[in-house]
Amino acid sequence: MNPIVEFKNVSKAFVGRNGGVQKVLDSVSFTIAPGCTTVIAGGSGQGKSVTLKLMLRLLQPDEGVITVDGQDINSIGSKKLADVRTKFGVLFQGAALFDSMPVYDNVALPLRERTKMTEQEIRAQVSETLEKLELLGHEEKFPAQLSGGMQKRVGLARALQLKPEIMLFDEPTTGLDPVMTDEIYRLFARTQKNIGYASVIVSHDIPKVFNLADQVIVLDGGKIDVFANPEEIQWSEKKHIQEFVRTTMGEIYQSCNTEGR
Amino acid sequence: MFIVSGESWGRIIFTMAFKALQTLGDSTIYTVRDLGRMAVFLYHGLVGVFKRPFRGYELLRQIKFIGAGSLVVIFCVSASTGMVLGLQGYYSLHKFGAEGTLGSVVSLTLIMELGPVLTALMVAGRAGSAMCAELGIMRISEQIDALECMAVDPFRFLISPKFLAAVFVVPLLTALFDVIGIFGGYIAGVKLMGVSSGSYLQGMMSSVTNHDLQLGFVKSVVFGLLLVWICTGRGYFVREIRGAGFGAESVSRVTTQAVVMTSIAVLVFDYLITAVML
Ligand SMILES: Nc1ncnc2c1ncn2[C@@H]1O[C@H](COP(=O)(O)OP(=O)(O)O)[C@@H](O)[C@H]1O
Ligand SMILES: [Mg+2]
Numbered sequence: 001m002n003p004i005v006e007f008k009n010v011s012k013a014f015v016g017r018n019g020g021v022q023k024v025l026d027s028v029s030f031t032i033a034p035g036c037t038t039v040i041a042g043g044s045g046q047g048k049s050v051t052l053k054l055m056l057r058l059l060q061p062d063e064g065v066i067t068v069d070g071q072d073i074n075s076i077g078s079k080k081l082a083d084v085r086t087k088f089g090v091l092f093q094g095a096a097l098f099d100s101m102p103v104y105d106n107v108a109l110p111l112r113e114r115t116k117m118t119e120q121e122i123r124a125q126v127s128e129t130l131e132k133l134e135l136l137g138h139e140e141k142f143p144a145q146l147s148g149g150m151q152k153r154v155g156l157a158r159a160l161q162l163k164p165e166i167m168l169f170d171e172p173t174t175g176l177d178p179v180m181t182d183e184i185y186r187l188f189a190r191t192q193k194n195i196g197y198a199s200v201i202v203s204h205d206i207p208k209v210f211n212l213a214d215q216v217i218v219l220d221g222g223k224i225d226v227f228a229n230p231e232e233i234q235w236s237e238k239k240h241i242q243e244f245v246r247t248t249m250g251e252i253y254q255s256c257n258t259e260g261r
Numbered sequence: 262m263f264i265v266s267g268e269s270w271g272r273i274i275f276t277m278a279f280k281a282l283q284t285l286g287d288s289t290i291y292t293v294r295d296l297g298r299m300a301v302f303l304y305h306g307l308v309g310v311f312k313r314p315f316r317g318y319e320l321l322r323q324i325k326f327i328g329a330g331s332l333v334v335i336f337c338v339s340a341s342t343g344m345v346l347g348l349q350g351y352y353s354l355h356k357f358g359a360e361g362t363l364g365s366v367v368s369l370t371l372i373m374e375l376g377p378v379l380t381a382l383m384v385a386g387r388a389g390s391a392m393c394a395e396l397g398i399m400r401i402s403e404q405i406d407a408l409e410c411m412a413v414d415p416f417r418f419l420i421s422p423k424f425l426a427a428v429f430v431v432p433l434l435t436a437l438f439d440v441i442g443i444f445g446g447y448i449a450g451v452k453l454m455g456v457s458s459g460s461y462l463q464g465m466m467s468s469v470t471n472h473d474l475q476l477g478f479v480k481s482v483v484f485g486l487l488l489v490w491i492c493t494g495r496g497y498f499v500r501e502i503r504g505a506g507f508g509a510e511s512v513s514r515v516t517t518q519a520v521v522m523t524s525i526a527v528l529v530f531d532y533l534i535t536a537v538m539l
Contacts, residue, residue: 058406082412090410096403100395110411113314113418162411 003031010064026222042219089164095155097143104139149180309421323426339438343445364464367446381484385523389492393519396496397512431485495519
């Protein structure tokens with residue numbers, strides 16, 4: 001199957017405030033297949049969010065090629081770029097809701113701006129999504145009046161409106177309590193089954209998120225390691241991966257043990 | 262105690278000169294980049310006005326915010342400016358027995374200079390700062406990124422309606438400023454100081470030409486564009502601005518900077534337009 005997203009030898013560096021150059025990605029290559037779930041893991045500041053922004057051309061790579069559905073996104077015009085971007089649904093790290101609009105308008109915005117649907121059809125579709133995400137009754141509230149978990153769900157509802165082929169989740173559960181975290185992941189699994197999108201999840205919830213993963217990408221010091229499945233990671237020879245396994249996989253066994261009890 | 266040989270003195274001076282040169286070069290590159298960014302921003306903001314679908318409701322909202330929202334401020338400032346002009350003008354002209362020209366002095370000063378400049382400064386302080394902060398917050402909370410991800414053009418959606426509203430509303434507010442100011446001058450000069458009503462009005466009508474009105478109009482349009490351009494642009498580029506810092510603080514710094522820059526730009530362009538058109 002042709003990959004939906006492909007990174008070929010992509011490098012990205014930032015010039016720091018004091019003139020120093022910080023290499024965030026160093027000749028990184030990977031692919032994402034349609035319908036699959038990819039987990040991106042790695043410490044804070046290792047370039048996880050940058051990787052997602054590169055896919056959307058919110059940032060441009062210094063070197064290398066990024067293709068979406070076979071198109072090099074950094075050499076297309078603004079019209080084609082708009083088409084490429086509508087293949088994506090994005091849940092930002094901070095939900096990025098439009099905070100001067102109520103929930104309903106937030107969720108309806110992509111439909112109003114990008115489709116020719118009538119207001120009635122929009123209302124039907126938005127209500128359906130809000131119901132699935134257990135947000136009915138909150139349509140008139142503003143984002144600031146919602147809890148963190150609700151904001152994330154509104155963000156998810158908004159991202160789902162244009163029927164994305166690929167969903168990007170940037171730390172969807174950071175700052176949420178464990179109960180809410182479980183609920184969010186159940187929601188992902190359910191919506192993914194319904195809609196059939198590919199998804200890329202940046203997350204620190206290693207044990208929980210690994211259960212969903214078809215592929216795991218570990219970012220460290222500008223280099224990546226790609227694993228076809230979570231089990232492979234445990235048998236890696238590389239030192240920093242072993243370190244990674246030791247600090248994170250411990251939690252898996254712990255959580256297995258507690259579940260077993 | 263240090264003993265510094267001639268050779269290392271030379272080295273110290275060389276290093277300092279090199280540092281100074283480097284700083285100068287950095288600032289130059291930054292300034293050129295910043296100007297380029299702002300120029301591209303202006304272009305997109307203007308082009309966005311013609312992009313479909315047109316955001317009519319947003320335009321009305323902005324007109325209400327920039328225009329109706331500024332009425333009280335404009336009223337207070339123009340009335341007091343006009344009255345001060347009337348009083349001050351009366352005392353100066355009285356010395357030469359030329360009180361009869363008060364109407365012409367007040368109206369020309371307001372129409373050609375004070376009306377456009379003070380209106381622009383007031384709107385920049387009230388609405389410009391708010392637009393800058395709004396865009397700055399939308400930028401740092403990734404709302405602008407979110408718009409781009411939905412393939413919604415942030416210029417058409419957010420910025421061009423503000424451009425259009427400002428260019429439409431600032432001349433109207435300026436006209437209002439002029440009228441209230443002239444009326445304020447009338448109250449101070451005629452009602453309080455006893456200049457004859459006929460000579461005040463006659464002086465105004467005979468001295469104000471079409472060209473003076475055009476000058477005031479051109480100024481108000483240019484100032485409206487300048488203020489909306491600088492204020493929205495600074496907010497939009499809050500991440501790129503050197504020394505702005507991060508987060509809430511960056512937005513506050515950039516907002517202050519935007520109002521200061523707008524004020525300076527208005528005064529500079531005031532001189533330039535006067536020099537070219539007068
Ligand atoms: N726009 C930017 N300008 C400069 N540096 C940036 C920018 N975006 C990210 N960085 C830097 O790149 C590194 C990776 O950032 P990010 O991808 O956000 O990390 P994370 O993996 O925690 O999501 C960080 O060290 C950050 O300082
Ligand atoms: Mg991040």
